[in-house]
Amino acid sequence: xxxxxxxxxxxxxxxxxxxxxxxxxxxxxxxxxxxxxxxxxxxxxxxxxxxxxxxxxxxxxxxxxxxxxxxxxxxxxxxxxxxxxxxxxxxxxxxxxxxxxxxxxxxxxxxxxxxxxxxxxxxxxxxxxxxxxxxxxxxxxxxxxxxxxxxxxxxxxxxxxxxxxxxxxxxxxxxxxxxxxxxxxxxxxxxxxxx
Amino acid sequence: xxxxxxxxxxxxxxxxxxxxxxxxxxxxxxxxxxxxxxxxxxxxxxxxxxxxxxxxxxxxxxxxxxxxxxxxxxxxxxxxxxxxxxxxxxxxxxxxxxxxxxxxxxxxxxxxxxxxxxxxxxxxxxxxxxxxxxxxxxxxxxxxxxxxxxxxxxxxxxxxxxxxxxxxxxxxxxxxxxxxxxxxxxxxx
Numbered sequence: 474x475x476x477x478x479x480x481x482x483x484x485x486x487x488x489x490x491x492x493x494x495x496x497x498x499x500x501x502x503x504x505x506x507x508x509x510x511x512x513x514x515x516x517x518x519x520x521x522x523x524x525x526x527x528x529x530x531x532x533x534x535x536x537x538x539x540x541x542x543x544x545x546x547x548x549x550x551x552x553x554x555x556x557x558x559x560x561x562x563x564x565x566x567x568x569x570x571x572x573x574x575x576x577x578x579x580x581x582x583x584x585x586x587x588x589x590x591x592x593x594x595x596x597x598x599x600x601x602x603x604x605x606x607x608x609x610x611x612x613x614x615x616x617x618x619x620x621x622x623x624x625x626x627x628x629x630x631x632x633x634x635x636x637x638x639x640x641x642x643x644x645x646x647x648x649x650x651x652x653x654x655x656x657x658x659x660x661x662x663x664x665x666x667x668x
Numbered sequence: 669x670x671x672x673x674x675x676x677x678x679x680x681x682x683x684x685x686x687x688x689x690x691x692x693x694x695x696x697x698x699x700x701x702x703x704x705x706x707x708x709x710x711x712x713x714x715x716x717x718x719x720x721x722x723x724x725x726x727x728x729x730x731x732x733x734x735x736x737x738x739x740x741x742x743x744x745x746x747x748x749x750x751x752x753x754x755x756x757x758x759x760x761x762x763x764x765x766x767x768x769x770x771x772x773x774x775x776x777x778x779x780x781x782x783x784x785x786x787x788x789x790x791x792x793x794x795x796x797x798x799x800x801x802x803x804x805x806x807x808x809x810x811x812x813x814x815x816x817x818x819x820x821x822x823x824x825x826x827x828x829x830x831x832x833x834x835x836x837x838x839x840x841x842x843x844x845x846x847x848x849x850x851x852x853x854x855x856x857x
Contacts, residue, residue, distance in 0.1 A: 509823035509841070556788075558747050587750035587843050626747065631842030632823035633748040635777070 512634040515542045515627045520641055523662040525655055526648035527608050532573065535604040535643050536661040537562055537623060539596070546595040547627040549580025553594050558626040558636050562602045565620040569612025569647070573605040586630050601661060612647045619643040716835050717817040717828075721775060721808030724786050729773075729808050732834060738770045738856040739830040740849070743810055743821055745777045746788045750843040751825040755803060756794045757846045761853060762805040763796070768857050769832070774803065775810030777824060782809065831856055 509515075516539060523534040539560075541547060548557045562575055578601060580594040604621065621643065626636040648654070656662070720730045731739070742758060744751035762772045776785040789807050793800045815821045818828055822841065829838040829852055838852055 511822060554749075556746055557749065585749075587753040593749065628748075628750065628823075629842075632750055632825065633745070634823045635745075636747070636779075 509629055509632045509634055510542060510545075512627070512637050515545050515634060516540070516547065516625060516637070516639070518623055518639055518641060520621075520643045521658045521661055522643060522645055523657060525657055526646040526652060528648045528652045528654055529569075529608050529610050529612055529614070529650040531650075531654070532605065532607050533645075534662055535564075535606060535619065535621070536658065537602045537604075537621070537641065538599060538661070539602065539623070539625075540599050541597055541627065543598075545627050545629050546583065546585075546593075546597045547625045549594045549596050550577035551580065551594060553592070557593070558624070560596060560602075560623070560625045562604065563622045563624070564604055564606075565622070566606070567613075567617055567619065569609045570619065571607045571609060573607055576603040576605065578602065585628075603661075608647060610650065614647050614649060617645055617647060619645055719814050719817045721773075721810065721814065723806065723808050724782050724789070729806065731773075731830070734771065734773070734830075735834045736769070736832055738765075738832055738853060739773055740770075740827055740853065741773045741775055741818070741830060742825060742827045743775045743777055743815060743818075744825050746784050747778070748824045754825060754844050756796045756801075757844055757849065759794060759796045759801050759804050760846075761849065763801075765853055765857065766805075770853060770857060772805035774805055774807045775814065776807060777810045777815070777821075785809065829853070829856065 518540075519538045521536045521538065523536070524531070527533045539547075548559055550559050550561065552559055560577070562577070564572055564575075566572060578596070580596055582592040583595055583597070584590075584592050602623075604619075606619075619642075621641045623639040623641060624636065625639070627634050717731060720728050723729050731741070740758075740761065742751075742754075744755075746752075758772050758774070761770070766772075778784050785807065789803050791802075793802060795801075818826075818836070819839070825840075825843060827840040827844060827849075828836050829840070829849075831837045837856065840849070
């Protein structure tokens with residue numbers, strides 16, 4: 474109890490300092506604006522499957538929604554300069570699956586302070602990449618996982634982060650041919666969602 | 669105030685731990701972070717990097733062999749557009765100050781190494797003060813181990829200004845500001 478009393482003023486001062494320092498991140502962030510964020514925090518990817526389950530013999534899609542931290546961009550799949558590292562999505566398919574197509578969104582042409590005279594073809598904000606896949610009659614029935622690698626290279630207005638290979642794992646449920654299936658995430662896979 | 673003083677012991681400890689954690693985080697964040705101009709004093713641990721690079725011919729280039737000169741070590745990559753954008757500034761610095769006890773050292777961080785760096789260095793033309801120029805300063809190959817001797821790199825370009833006695837005096841994250849780097853180099857000569 475005595476200790477608590479003695480600690481009282483210190484705790485009060487600590488609380489005030491804590492409150493004061495909680496207000497500091499905005500200031501710190503502003504001071505550090507030239508320092509790029511760690512590569513792992515700049516790009517986040519989420520995966521979605523178009524159908525559940527996926528019957529043997531049916532086509533389906535996987536969407537990879539990539540969210541890019543505000544203030545950053547990454548090269549599109551078709552950067553204008555050959556030396557820039559393009560964004561790629563490469564599946565490593567288990568037996569019984571084939572890849573029909575990989576669909577990349579168009580990039581946007583943007584100029585940056587480090588490239589004022591030359592527009593770069595980049596992705597910003599949120600972009601969706603899609604794998605069009607086919608399940609063969611030989612695919613194992615039950616739960617399986619499709620691996621894919623998202624490769625990208627991101628920059629902000631002043632600096633570039635090293636290229637990253639992000640390993641993705643997409644769970645898929647395979648069912649017998651003719652099994653009733655449910656279409657999922659129409660916002661990503663319907664023709665309207667694929668604009 | 670009375671309420672705070674009457675906080676249970678665990679709350680007091682929790683607050684104290686949070687405070688210490690914030691102080692520690694702040695102290696750590698302040699090591700080698702950039703100021704608004706993109707420069708900062710580097711972490712004390714990396715104040716005198718003892719590194720040996722390989723040049724494009726495979727020869728060793730020890731940073732310690734450059735003691736007596738002011739050195740600007742510039743970490744860059746051929747795929748890095750801001751790095752390319754500042755090369756004319758770097759060429760200009762080498763043109764202007766190499767006879768006055770200064771040298772640039774370009775450390776290329778491309779994973780493919782010499783295979784991509786050498787043709788780039790030999791063939792890429794830059795416009796410096798309206799004149800075509802190629803990279804006129806020593807180019808060496810960097811890697812993560814070497815970068816860690818400088819306190820690590822978050823991105824590129826990142827440059828380090830090294831004094832005549834081999835100590836890092838300034839770190840620049842992102843593209844260089846020409847006026848600032850000229851002022852800083854001159855202050856060391």
